[in-house]
Amino acid sequence: MAALLEVRNVRTYFHTSHGVVKAVDGVSFDVREGETAALVGESGCGKTMTALSIIRLVPKPQGSIVGGEIHFEGRNLLTLSEPEIRQIRGADIAMIFQEPMTSLNPVLTIGRQITETLEAHGLSSKEEARERASELLRLVGIPDPDRRLSDYPHQLSGGMRQRVMIAIALSCNPKLILADEPTTALDVTIQAQILELMGQLSRKFGVALMIITHNLGVVARYADRVRVMYAGKIIESASAQEIYRNPRHPYTLGLLRSVPRLDQPRKAKLDPIKGQPPDLWSLPQGCSFAPRCKFAVEKCAQEAPPLREVGNGHLSACWVAETLPR
Amino acid sequence: MANPRITSNGYASNEHLVEVRGLRKYFPVLRGVVTQRVVGWVKAVDDVSFFIRRGETLGLVGESGCGKTTTGRCILQLDRATEGEVLFEDQDLTRMADAELRPLRRRMQIVFQDPYSSLNPRMTIGQIIGEPIRVHRMAETDRDCRDRVAELLRVVGLSPIMAERYPHELSGGQRQRVGIARALALEPRFIVCDEPVSALDVSIQAQIINLLEDLQERFSLTYLFIAHDLSVVRHISDRIAVMYLGKVVEIASRAEVYENPLHPYTRALLSAVPVPDPAAEAQRERLVLKGEVPSPVNPPSGCVFHPRCPIAVEECSRAVPELTEVKPDHWVACPRV
Numbered sequence: 040m041a042a043l044l045e046v047r048n049v050r051t052y053f054h055t056s057h058g059v060v061k062a063v064d065g066v067s068f069d070v071r072e073g074e075t076a077a078l079v080g081e082s083g084c085g086k087t088m089t090a091l092s093i094i095r096l097v098p099k100p101q102g103s104i105v106g107g108e109i110h111f112e113g114r115n116l117l118t119l120s121e122p123e124i125r126q127i128r129g130a131d132i133a134m135i136f137q138e139p140m141t142s143l144n145p146v147l148t149i150g151r152q153i154t155e156t157l158e159a160h161g162l163s164s165k166e167e168a169r170e171r172a173s174e175l176l177r178l179v180g181i182p183d184p185d186r187r188l189s190d191y192p193h194q195l196s197g198g199m200r201q202r203v204m205i206a207i208a209l210s211c212n213p214k215l216i217l218a219d220e221p222t223t224a225l226d227v228t229i230q231a232q233i234l235e236l237m238g239q240l241s242r243k244f245g246v247a248l249m250i251i252t253h254n255l256g257v258v259a260r261y262a263d264r265v266r267v268m269y270a271g272k273i274i275e276s277a278s279a280q281e282i283y284r285n286p287r288h289p290y291t292l293g294l295l296r297s298v299p300r301l302d303q304p305r306k307a308k309l310d311p312i313k314g315q316p317p318d319l320w321s322l323p324q325g326c327s328f329a330p331r332c333k334f335a336v337e338k339c340a341q342e343a344p345p346l347r348e349v350g351n352g353h354l355s356a357c358w359v360a361e362t363l364p365r
Numbered sequence: 366m367a368n369p370r371i372t373s374n375g376y377a378s379n380e381h382l383v384e385v386r387g388l389r390k391y392f393p394v395l396r397g398v399v400t401q402r403v404v405g406w407v408k409a410v411d412d413v414s415f416f417i418r419r420g421e422t423l424g425l426v427g428e429s430g431c432g433k434t435t436t437g438r439c440i441l442q443l444d445r446a447t448e449g450e451v452l453f454e455d456q457d458l459t460r461m462a463d464a465e466l467r468p469l470r471r472r473m474q475i476v477f478q479d480p481y482s483s484l485n486p487r488m489t490i491g492q493i494i495g496e497p498i499r500v501h502r503m504a505e506t507d508r509d510c511r512d513r514v515a516e517l518l519r520v521v522g523l524s525p526i527m528a529e530r531y532p533h534e535l536s537g538g539q540r541q542r543v544g545i546a547r548a549l550a551l552e553p554r555f556i557v558c559d560e561p562v563s564a565l566d567v568s569i570q571a572q573i574i575n576l577l578e579d580l581q582e583r584f585s586l587t588y589l590f591i592a593h594d595l596s597v598v599r600h601i602s603d604r605i606a607v608m609y610l611g612k613v614v615e616i617a618s619r620a621e622v623y624e625n626p627l628h629p630y631t632r633a634l635l636s637a638v639p640v641p642d643p644a645a646e647a648q649r650e651r652l653v654l655k656g657e658v659p660s661p662v663n664p665p666s667g668c669v670f671h672p673r674c675p676i677a678v679e680e681c682s683r684a685v686p687e688l689t690e691v692k693p694d695h696w697v698a699c700p701r702v
Contacts, residue, residue: 081566196657197429226428227593228654231637235653253567256596256639260646279643295641297571299600301623302640302649308578309600311571315536 041113042069043247044093044215049107051085051092058320062088062102064271067346070215075241075248077258077279080268083316086251087137089268090217094128112214130160133208135201137220142204143192149176149203150188153210160211175206180236198229202236209240215247222257234261255298259283267291270317270327273346277353287355287363289332326358334359381452382419382555382587383440387412388449390435394662407661409435411611413449414688417555422581422588424602424619426595426634430658431608433591437557440589441473442466453555471501474548478560480540484532490543491528494518497550517546522576538569545576549584557589562597574601595638599623607631610669611661613688617695627691627702629674668699676701 051063063085070076078086091097092104095116109116111132116124128134136142144152153175154168163171169188176184179202192200201221208216221237222230238261241248252258258265259279266276267290275288286292293312299305314331317323323330329339338358346356357363389412394405410432417423425433438444440451442458451458453473458466477483484493494514497503504510515525521542532540541561548556558577562570578601580586592598598605599619606616607628615628626632636652656673659665665672671681678701686698 081568198657226658227595227637228428228633229657231639231651231653254639255567255641259641259643260639283642284644294567297568298641299571299574299596300640300642301596301599301635301638302642302645305600305619309571309575311575312568313572315538315569316566 041110043072043074043112044070044249045108045110046089046093047108047110049089049092049104049109051088051097051102051104053102055101055320057318060319061271061322062319063092065107066268066271066273067107068266068273068276070247070249072214073241073245073247074264075238075250075262076264076266077262078249078251078266078268079253079255079258081253081316083270083319084268085271086268087219090134090219090249090251093217094132094134095124096128096134126160129156130211131213132215132217133211133213135204135208135216135218135221138224143200145192148189148191149195152203153188153207156207156210162211171210172206175210176203178209178240179203179206180232181206196229197225198233201225201229201233205233205237205240209244209246212244213246215249216241217249217251219251220253221250223252223254230257237261255294267294270322271319272327272356273354274328274356275354276346277350281350281353285350285353285365287349287353287360288357289334289363290328292363293331293333326356334363380419381416382454383417383589384450384452385416385436385440386414386450386452388414388436388439388451389447390432390439390444391447405662408611408664409661410439410446411664413608413611413613415606415613415616417587417589419554419587420585421603422590422601424598424605425589425591425608426593426598426605427608428593428634428658430610430661432611432661433608434559436608437475437559437589437591441470441475441557443475471503471551472553473555473557474551474553475557475559476541476544476548476561479564480537480544481532481564483544484540486532488531489528490518490530490532490535493532493543494528494547494550497547501551503551513550514546517549520549520580521546522572536569537565538572541565541573542576545573545580549580552584553586555587555589557591559591560593561590563592563594570597577601595635607634610659610664612669612698613696614670614698615696616688617692621692621695625695627695627697628699629676629702630670633675 047067049063049066053060053062066089080086093109097104104117150172153172157163157168157171172188173184176187181187181202222233262279265279265282266273269290275291286295296310297312312331317327325340326343329335344356344358346354349355349360388410390410392407392409393403395401396404413436427433439446446459491514494517495510498510498513504513514528518525518527523542562573590601602619604618605622606613609630615631626635633652633654636650640646654673667682667684668686671677686700688696688698690696
């Protein structure tokens, strides 16, 4: 059975004064109906750009999708016209951005921002839209929703604003929600509330979620499938259980080892990955991670490893994936 | 006299380097354009007391708006307290004028959270690190100053040639190292680290934390480590103080806070921190707090946590709980534990 979303070899490049920045460099993956998939990586790895490529919001004119296909419910999104993609964007595929304050329009009321989406997609009349907006706010746990409809974003806390973003995302009954760092700007106890909410709503409405984050803990709790990105490529892909129990890429291993964990005895020293991520306009030959890699062999500097199967449904882009320590 | 304590870096001391007593910092809420009147107060820090022993790291945790950054700034007199005392090496800083404070400022420094806004973009790295040295006349000649800057850069793991560069040419992690070098320039005894790694990527965070620990051992430093990331705080701190809405709700050793948290807020905070392991996560108890953090302009009566507290009773809305030592060295502000 075909997946809800099939991304095939997408390449999104930017033309800058430094040269060509390969923000997304040959990324392929599937998201199934109702699944929660996580895209994990640090700043600059290409995860946000991947999401923006799916809904074709890559900043122009410097950036453009130069290759690949993105099939959503059988249609290739990259070949659709602008009016056609606009019908899908915000309705079938919704996006929640990282900073709730800058994603909400500060001069429009909360109510207006929700009803605007509903009216734009022709789903409701003005009266129906207002009722639906109130219902949505109640659904995302905002107390006193009717009153809140007339509030402006600055009158709400960060957690509340993020709930409004979720309400807007859900308003047109999407099949897929792309959530870019949905809780990074929020306090830990509010993060927990928001993630619980997203999980519940996903199960209730059968909405697939793609969570983009650098927080390995968030991913462990809420994702079914995890994909790790580095320098524009997916370097590991596995179920959440597998990726934590049995990481098969030195970068994933390095990330897991460098993070202090609440449930383990305190180690004397953290084990950080040495060096820094590469500049995307001058990637090294061969594997992009090789210069920082503890396990690199000669081949790594010469030839970039393909993403290949190293276990049941477990993929890794590493020449020495099988011999890595557990 | 109690036995001297051996802290994690081997430095034995029972001496209180810093002591905060009844600290309050209220910010006025002003209304009006032509004339301004005070219509309320933001009680950012509301009667906070604790001490920091020489050589140890006290972690100060809490979520946004709890008052932890303001507390750090009040200790260093970057903000002047509304009420209360701050003792540094037994001297009350709150009673001192700026001129008296200046020589003491050499001994207490700060590393800021945002490596992007805490370095002057128009100065070179060498000028940024050299500035405190010049202001406090710690170097006799320009040459001495440059040598000292080069040494500091090496100490924080950067090459001395970085001195010629400008902040925008450095990565976040490198800039944070510069901030640390600047804090070390005057050979301080005490450093307030205000969320020093929150703005950095996960793999760089580990490098900076290791660096801070190495420096603490090497230079016998005392840290107040302010953060909201409980995993990071646990790693670097000897003792931890938990704050909520301007008050300290719990203070104890690291082991006690993480293995045996007593205050309902501390327990909820710990439960909310996700652990990178699905198997472990599936087994953990989840205490999801209802509601939002109230505004510090209008804090709840009695115990400020009572509206969200799972074990609150009526009394909690009336009486402000005192921070009490319920076990040796474990203090909690809750009569119900």
